Amino acid sequence: MHKDGQVWIFDCGEGSQIQFQKSSLRPGRIAKIFITHLHGDHMFGLPGLLCTIGNAVQERPEFVLELYGPKGLRKFVRQSLSLSRSLLPYGYVVHELVPLSEQYPANWGEWNVDHDSTGPLHPQEKQGRDIVAGDGPSWDLLCDDGLCVKAGLLHHTIPSFGFVVTEADQNGRLDVSKLRGLGVPTGPLYGKLKKGETVTLKSGTIIEPSQVLGPTKLGRKASILGDTRDPWSMAHLVKDSDVLLHEATMQNSLHDKAIEFGHSTPAMAAKFADCVGVKRLVLFHYSQRYKPVSKETSESETTEILLKEAKDALPPTSACEVIAAEDLMEISITRSAQDTDTSEFWALRKRRSGGGSQDAQQLLAVASPKCSTYSATKSNQLVGENIPQFVSLFSVLYNKGCPNPS
Amino acid sequence: MHKDGQVWIFDCGEGSQIQFQKSSLRPGRIAKIFITHLHGDHMFGLPGLLCTIGNAVQERPEFVLELYGPKGLRKFVRQSLSLSRSLLPYGYVVHELVPLSEQYPANWGEWNVDHDSTGPLHPQEKQGRDIVAGDGPSWDLLCDDGLCVKAGLLHHTIPSFGFVVTEADQNGRLDVSKLRGLGVPTGPLYGKLKKGETVTLKSGTIIEPSQVLGPTKLGRKASILGDTRDPWSMAHLVKDSDVLLHEATMQNSLHDKAIEFGHSTPAMAAKFADCVGVKRLVLFHYSQRYKPVSKETSESETTEILLKEAKDALPPTSACEVIAAEDLMEISITRSAQDTDTSEFWALRKRRSGGGSQDAQQLLAVASPKCSTYSATKSNQLVGENIPQFVSLFSVLYNKGCPNPS
Numbered sequence: 087m088h089k090d091g092q093v094w095i096f097d098c099g100e101g102s103q104i105q106f107q108k109s110s111l112r113p114g115r116i117a118k119i120f121i122t123h124l125h126g127d128h129m130f131g132l133p134g135l136l137c138t139i140g141n142a143v144q145e146r147p148e149f150v151l152e153l154y155g156p157k158g159l160r161k162f163v164r165q166s167l168s169l170s171r172s173l174l175p176y177g178y179v180v181h182e183l184v185p186l187s188e189q190y191p192a193n194w195g196e197w198n199v200d201h202d203s204t205g206p207l208h209p210q211e212k213q214g215r216d217i218v219a220g221d222g223p224s225w226d227l228l229c230d231d232g233l234c235v236k237a238g239l240l241h242h243t244i245p246s247f248g249f250v251v252t253e254a255d256q257n258g259r260l261d262v263s264k265l266r267g268l269g270v271p272t273g274p275l276y277g278k279l280k281k282g283e284t285v286t287l288k289s290g291t292i293i294e295p296s297q298v299l300g301p302t303k304l305g306r307k308a309s310i311l312g313d314t315r316d317p318w319s320m321a322h323l324v325k326d327s328d329v330l331l332h333e334a335t336m337q338n339s340l341h342d343k344a345i346e347f348g349h350s351t352p353a354m355a356a357k358f359a360d361c362v363g364v365k366r367l368v369l370f371h372y373s374q375r376y377k378p379v380s381k382e383t384s385e386s387e388t389t390e391i392l393l394k395e396a397k398d399a400l401p402p403t404s405a406c407e408v409i410a411a412e413d414l415m416e417i418s419i420t421r422s423a424q425d426t427d428t429s430e431f432w433a434l435r436k437r438r439s440g441g442g443s444q445d446a447q448q449l450l451a452v453a454s455p456k457c458s459t460y461s462a463t464k465s466n467q468l469v470g471e472n473i474p475q476f477v478s479l480f481s482v483l484y485n486k487g488c489p490n491p492s
Numbered sequence: 493m494h495k496d497g498q499v500w501i502f503d504c505g506e507g508s509q510i511q512f513q514k515s516s517l518r519p520g521r522i523a524k525i526f527i528t529h530l531h532g533d534h535m536f537g538l539p540g541l542l543c544t545i546g547n548a549v550q551e552r553p554e555f556v557l558e559l560y561g562p563k564g565l566r567k568f569v570r571q572s573l574s575l576s577r578s579l580l581p582y583g584y585v586v587h588e589l590v591p592l593s594e595q596y597p598a599n600w601g602e603w604n605v606d607h608d609s610t611g612p613l614h615p616q617e618k619q620g621r622d623i624v625a626g627d628g629p630s631w632d633l634l635c636d637d638g639l640c641v642k643a644g645l646l647h648h649t650i651p652s653f654g655f656v657v658t659e660a661d662q663n664g665r666l667d668v669s670k671l672r673g674l675g676v677p678t679g680p681l682y683g684k685l686k687k688g689e690t691v692t693l694k695s696g697t698i699i700e701p702s703q704v705l706g707p708t709k710l711g712r713k714a715s716i717l718g719d720t721r722d723p724w725s726m727a728h729l730v731k732d733s734d735v736l737l738h739e740a741t742m743q744n745s746l747h748d749k750a751i752e753f754g755h756s757t758p759a760m761a762a763k764f765a766d767c768v769g770v771k772r773l774v775l776f777h778y779s780q781r782y783k784p785v786s787k788e789t790s791e792s793e794t795t796e797i798l799l800k801e802a803k804d805a806l807p808p809t810s811a812c813e814v815i816a817a818e819d820l821m822e823i824s825i826t827r828s829a830q831d832t833d834t835s836e837f838w839a840l841r842k843r844r845s846g847g848g849s850q851d852a853q854q855l856l857a858v859a860s861p862k863c864s865t866y867s868a869t870k871s872n873q874l875v876g877e878n879i880p881q882f883v884s885l886f887s888v889l890y891n892k893g894c895p896n897p898s
Contacts, residue, residue, distance in 0.1 A: 100540040134506040170532040
């Protein structure tokens with residue numbers, strides 16, 4: 087999974103596939119899709135994207151695309167694909183996160199919608215898991231080949247989740263000159279030391295891995311949160327993230343309105359990020375009233391307002407950096423080594439560099455496809471070369487959201 | 493209905509609302525939406541558009557948006573809006589067309605999908621009608637204030653329909669100088685003559701309406717067909733249309749492939765249009781391989797190929813004109829008077845003229861929003877000032893279509 091250039095998508099509003107086509111990513115590389123919550127601006131692009139992936143990959147019956155999202159996602163995908171008579175040239179599975187009762191608004195029962203998937207599976211569908219909350223709470227989604235994904239609880243107007251992707255630490259490189267100096271013969275002992283095992287030479291000398299290994303490469307952590315008026319139930323999961331994508335729908339002066347609609351202000355996002363030790367906070371999911379800086383006119387408010395408010399909310403001593411996502415923006419994230427200089431090098435690139443190998447210290451990037459003329463769609467990507475590429479695609483076409491009952 | 497600038501939409505693929513925003517039309521004016529068939533590229537934009545209309549109209553609980561489409565549409569809309577917890581500030585109703593058995597492919601039963609709407613109505617939903625075929629066959633959708641809409645049967649890989657909008661003929665204007673010359677006193681007799689009634693003056697003189705009325709304004713007819721490999725079951729409905737929107741997915745040399753996927757070639761569309769007396773044939777729904785003429789590169793094929801093939805398929809004596817729709821294109825259509833020069837004046841405008849009154853002879857227009865960089869979405873509009881504006885919005889994002897079972 088680390089090595090085959092997978093793309094992971096987080097949320098999929100209407101028009102996501104159009105934005106996706108504007109990026110440097112390829113639909114056929116999409117391996118997993120995570121949906122934070124079932125509001126239309128985070129989900130209505132999913133059936134179309136699944137069809138487009140189908141056109142991109144041709145026939146791959148052995149491949150199974152994995153979708154993760156709140157209870158109800160399986161039904162939405164199955165019904166949309168089945169009623170539109172859309173067969174796929176690949177398999178898919180929807181793993182559902184079972185929300186906790188506290189995630190439902192008080193008036194949830196007043197509009198009784200059956201979220202259970204009924205009827206037969208779609209012809210290409212595999213039966214998914216129902217994932218219930220463990221301690222924390224947290225939902226364990228997957229742990230595979232050095233990458234784990236957990237979900238955490240958010241408070242919004244409907245059940246909403248955040249996803250945390252954690253990379254395992256990796257042992258440092260073997261220092262061959264030290265190995266030779268200690269008299270370690272080439273062969274199986276090298277492999278054992280590389281894996282972190284202590285070995286004993288024929289001479290009886292005991293060699294600890296720390297004697298011959300370079301600095302441990304610390305795993306990185308990226309947290310991508312859905313809409314929320316309160317992220318604090320995820321503090322234990324988001325803690326020390328290299329990157330946190332946190333919504334900042336309205337400016338601080340609209341705090342009460344933001345809360346009423348289940349959203350956050352820049353100050354709320356910044357305080358949370360700082361308190362849990364986030365290295366880089368990426369604001370996104372802006373109200374349509376805020377135009378991208380590049381689209382600024384004399385009348386318009388821009389995301390610069392939100393960025394400034396987030397920065398101002400940080401204590402002067404905070405090490406947290408803040409940026410405001412823009413469409414098709416990409417940001418690289420360093421990987422810090424345990425016992426060397428841990429200062430971060432954040433490179434912000436407008437496009438991924440074409441071909442060639444990247445600095446090994448820059449494996450993660452955040453990108454956000456360019457706004458269309460009408461700020462129609464706004465997307466954010468976390469991309470990398472040696473790990474899956476993360477793309478957060480949601481639509482702000484109607485980011486006021488359909489009026490909802492809470 | 494004639495007078496309040498309504499907009500009617502025909503088909504609604506993903507991204508339709510984005511294209512719609514690029515047009516001169518306003519979402520709050522949308523009054524009716526017609527869906528030809530349930531393939532995703534004709535329907536997946538519907539839930540998002542309904543939410544966007546909601547943002548545009550604010551609170552209008554007395555307004556009921558009418559949707560018409562094949563059986564299964566009601567379930568798709570209800571499930572999508574309900575699972576996404578999308579309340580609307582207006583009412584809506586889905587009237588379903590019950591297909592005839594011949595519209596189903598032979599293998600339909602191999603993938604058993606329940607098309608019945610289950611569970612309670614959406615909170616803003618009104619119970620719709622189930623419309624069955626009458627003689628012809630044709631489905632009578634509505635007849636209101638001088639406009640009637642019927643649907644006809646098409647053959648595609650799933651049940652597909654075409655819609656025919658017919659405007660009633662209108663009596664000509666009263667010629668006041670003739671009325672005076674015949675000694676008709678001003679007052680109620682004017683109204684009776686205008687309505688087409690014969691009147692008798694106090695002198696005993698009988699006045700026929702034809703003596704004092706200008707030429708009858710013939711009602712116009714616009715036919716908008718869904719995907720089809722055979723439109724001939726609609727010949728009786730499409731007959732003498734002023735405008736026919738007919739798909740031309742692939743060029744003539746790919747005839748067998750077009751038929752296999754349930755589609756038409758330019759020659760098929762042109763022969764049908766000519767035989768049933770269509771005045772203007774508008775080709776649309778092109779395979780992605782054909783780029784808009786404006787996007788032509790040395791490598792690409794353009795829609796010019798399709799246009800030429802359609803023109804070449806017409807007999808030399810044909811009065812049918814052919815154009816190839818492009819995004820955001822608009823075309824005005826004359827209204828011919830019965831006993832005056834009936835030559836048509838077709839004006840092709842890139843944008844609707846801003847404000848001001850239009851030539852009364854130009855009430856209908858065909859427009860097609862501009863292709864995005866990736867030919868992402870292609871839409872076609874029939875717009876007018878004194879009658880509802882017709883917009884055909886379908887997506888060609890994956891117009892190869894999800895592979896389907898027939």
